[in-house]
Amino acid sequence: MVITLQELQMYRNFDELASDVLDLAKEILPDKLVYLTSFSDKQQIILKLSNIDTSILLTEGMVINLNETVCNRVDFENKLPLIYEDIREETCSDDLRNILEEVNIKSYLGIPISLVNGERFGTLCVAHHEDSHFDKKSINLLQKIARMFSYYLDLEHFAYRDSLTGLYNRHYLSKFFEDHSKTGGVIFFLDLDGFKKVNDIHGHDTGDLVLKEVALRLQKIVNEHNDAFAVRLGGDEFIINFSQISTREEISKRAEHVLNCLNTWDSEYQLSTSIGIVPYPVDSNINLNTLLKNADNALYRAKTAGKNSYKFF
Template sequence: MRIQLNEWQLYKNFDELANDILDMAKEFLPDRLIYLTSFTEQEQIILKLSETDTNIQLHEGMTVPLQETVCNRIDFASNAPLIFEDMRKEAKLDDLRLTLIQANINAYLGVPILLANGDPFGTLCAAHSEASEFSAKSIEMLQRIAKLFSYYLDLERMAFRDALTGLYNRQFLFRNYEAVSAAGALFFLDLDGFKQINDKLGHDTGDSVLREVAVRLEKFVQHHGGIAVRLGGDEFIVNMMDRTDVDEVRKLAEGLLDRLSTWDAQLEALRLSVSIGIVLYAANGDHKLDSLLKHADNALYRAKANGKNTYQF
């Protein structure tokens, strides 16, 4: 599961450590611009630069469509660096030529930053406006620095992730809600028939069901936006920012029901499905998350009372 845009902003000491790795990289590549990036599904974000007074046209916070970046050419599967010492001579970069000219980049070294599960976080890069060589030692040291940074990312990520499913946990939900001022819709999900699965099929099967629910919720938020959280047990939260139109929220709820109510014959025989309680919240409102969860839980209780496998506002 890829780190979401802005998740890293909740990490402790992120700015300090990011600046430290850029400083370390500058020790080995003093005449290059060093920069740190992160990826979403569609974009590359320039997170940090070793310096801002440079003739290379990059700035912190800059976003570039992923398909228009050199970093997208890195082979993350092999965890190998990408090196161009004179981009003007690289015919394979013809489709990026205008972008590179505008950025004034002619020499480039990109090192992948991978999380422990193999997902890409982004890159640690060195760039120069003129053609120039990268020594084997400087390449090796940039790789080592990127690896150290990935260890830090994994430690921070673990603090916000549920160990069983890999979804976000309660701590992340509260921290993320505090950082977001947009209006939205909060879905409180509880699996119907889950206790029977544990009682009749065993906890290993129950754990497998929870992991599969997580996979389906992750695909849902990747398609529709928002975040998916395992609150605990068989309770989950889907928080959808900028979704307040009731008809649209109904369609999203129906989509969640469809995703979580179709199982193999053994699980369907135990009537495995999901009930959902929904609460809408205003932008910059005075609603505390605890209060929203209580209202959503009340709506969930009514959905259960109305026969389950349904939703209530």
């Protein structure tokens, strides 16, 4: 699952460590622009630049369509750098050459940064507005720096993730409400109907597979919305948070969609979902524990109303 910019902003000392990574890289190639990027499913974000190079038209926070970036050509599978010492002399596509020339990059080195599980994070890049030579020793040192940075990312990433499903965990939810809840939104508190029977009849290994499938379906739902994320609280309890959702009609529409996504299973699994819904206003000071308690109350009413349904608090 992709690390979002919002998640990165929660990491302890991320800005400081990113700056240290770039400073180390600049010690190796002092006359070049060095920068860090991250990938989402469809975009690349320029996270941090080593310095402001007016010759190269990149800025911190710049968002680029991933298919239109040179970094997307880096070989992540084999963990190999992408090297263009003179883009004018390279046997690459005209599209790629145009992409680099548009930002005045004549030479480029891209080092892949991946998590331990193989998931792409982004790149450590070196660029210059003139042709350059990248020697093997410099490339090896940059790869080591990128690898050390990926270890840090892994430690932070898994501190906020549920180990079974890969969804966010309660720690992430708590941190989100410390930092971002003033934007307003709505919490969906989900509980699987019939999950205990799956464990009792088919065993906990099968139960774990069901939970992983639920997580995949929830992740697909939240990927449809830029403002949403999913959490596994524990057991068969999940949270979806939607930010900046305004009308009760829209909330109900999304709840129906969630129910429809989670009530289709093989006949051997008699599963569905109940949802308790709690909106929270912009700039609210409401405590997360209070929100969850209210959502649990609404969830209980959805369960007693016949399951496979939702109720507002």
